[in-house]
Amino acid sequence: xxxxxxxxxxxxxxxxxxxxxxxxxxxxxxxxxxxxxxxxxxxxxxxxxxxxxxxxxxxxxxxxxxxxxxxxxxxxxxxxxxxxxxxxxxxxxxxxxxxxxxxxxxxxxxxxxxxxxxxxxxxxxxxxxxxxxxxxxxxxxxxx
Ligand SMILES: [Zn+2]
Numbered sequence: 501x502x503x504x505x506x507x508x509x510x511x512x513x514x515x516x517x518x519x520x521x522x523x524x525x526x527x528x529x530x531x532x533x534x535x536x537x538x539x540x541x542x543x544x545x546x547x548x549x550x551x552x553x554x555x556x557x558x559x560x561x562x563x564x565x566x567x568x569x570x571x572x573x574x575x576x577x578x579x580x581x582x583x584x585x586x587x588x589x590x591x592x593x594x595x596x597x598x599x600x601x602x603x604x605x606x607x608x609x610x611x612x613x614x615x616x617x618x619x620x621x622x623x624x625x626x627x628x629x630x631x632x633x634x635x636x637x638x639x640x641x642x643x644x
Contacts, residue, residue: 505546505576516545516576518569521629524610525581528627531606532583537599540586542625543567545576561621566628580628590625600624 505516514522525541532539546567554560566580583603588594604614607627615626620640632640 504550506543508544510541513541513544513581516578517581518577518579518629521579521581521612524612524629525583525627527610528583528603528606528612531609532585532602535602535606537602538586539583539603541581542584542589543580543582545570545578566630579630580626582625583627584625594624603627 505513508516514525517525529539529541544567548564548568551560551565551568552563555563567578567582569577569579571577584590585594585597585599588597588599594600600616603625604616607614613628613631615623615628618632
């Protein structure tokens with residue numbers, strides 16, 4: 501797998517998620533649609549090469565993320581999804597229309613984590629399956 505996985509179809513992005521995680525993401529998307537939003541997965545799985553490029557552009561703080569997870573045979577098995585409203589993306593209108601707050605509520609209700617609640621580096625669209633490791637959190641809180 502290569503190329504820019506942000507350009508994949510919604511279906512392919514969803515299939516790139518770990519199955520347990522995918523079920524929860526599906527619930528979050530359904531709840532958001534019920535609330536009148538137009539949720540869209542921007543990134544499901546992405547390659548380590550794309551991750552390094554995002555790091556070079558300073559659009560991420562990590563060189564390996566839950567988006568990069570794969571099975572040993574190379575099949576995408578991501579444990580994070582970036583979810584935006586198709587109308588607004590990351591534009592100020594997303595916040596103004598309450599999309600990020602709704603995403604946080606629904607992610608937590610589904611038992612997932614919401615990156616927008618991270619104090620030092622809020623990552624508004626980022627919904628991972630696992631909390632960040634306690635050590636990583638200690639490191640961040642130490643400003644290191
Ligand atoms: Zn993300």
